[in-house]
């Protein structure tokens with residue numbers, strides 16, 4: 535299982551890198567769960583990150599506007615993101631989510647064929663009217679994307695496991711693996727939940743809060759000691 539850490543600026547990116555993150559995921563929590571950061575922040579973080587470490591960028595909790603989202607995806611790719619995450623927030627169902635993802639895939643592949651494209655749904659989709667997370671593996675495969683992800687839309691202390699139990703998470707992971715693709719899971723994940731996530735077959739775990747001093751994704755700052763503790767735990771599995 536790979537460790538994806540979500541910094542908001544170059545200072546936190548350095549802590550993520552020094553702590554041993556496998557993927558440095560540039561994010562802007564002020565704009566939501568998968569809030570987008572600015573192109574120059576993505577560019578600076580790509581420049582400071584070792585070449586063999588992937589840099590990811592979130593496009594935001596996106597609306598059902600395939601054109602707008604495609605342009606955002608191109609912006610992330612041009613800024614140097616290797617890994618592009620789309621939060622399928624404003625898409626209410628499979629068809630809408632697929633339409634957005636197909637256009638993102640076409641846009642990004644046209645610019646950079648080897649970019650990794652992530653379709654992210656929300657475990658608590660019912661709270662915001664978004665597409666059912668169990669549709670995400672099929673959306674990912676049908677759109678030609680690479681990774682099916684689940685995060686939580688509302689960061690109010692509830693974790694991924696409050697909305698999806700291990701049986702459901704295992705089903706999600708099995709389904710995306712059956713397509714020959716990979717899974718990523720996030721949602722206020724705590725260090726004592728890592729083993730369970732690994733056991734469900736998760737390929738990438740996404741973390742911000744638990745990598746911050748004090749464990750708060752908004753008021754805290756990512757620190758290398760917290761990142762390396764998470765990394766050491768994962769490496770033991």
Ligand SMILES: O=C[C@H](O)COP(=O)(O)O
Pocket residue numbers: 538539540559561685689720721722723740741742743744751
């Ligand atoms: O992509 C993963 C997210 O940044 C997870 O953030 P969180 O651990 O604060 O829920």
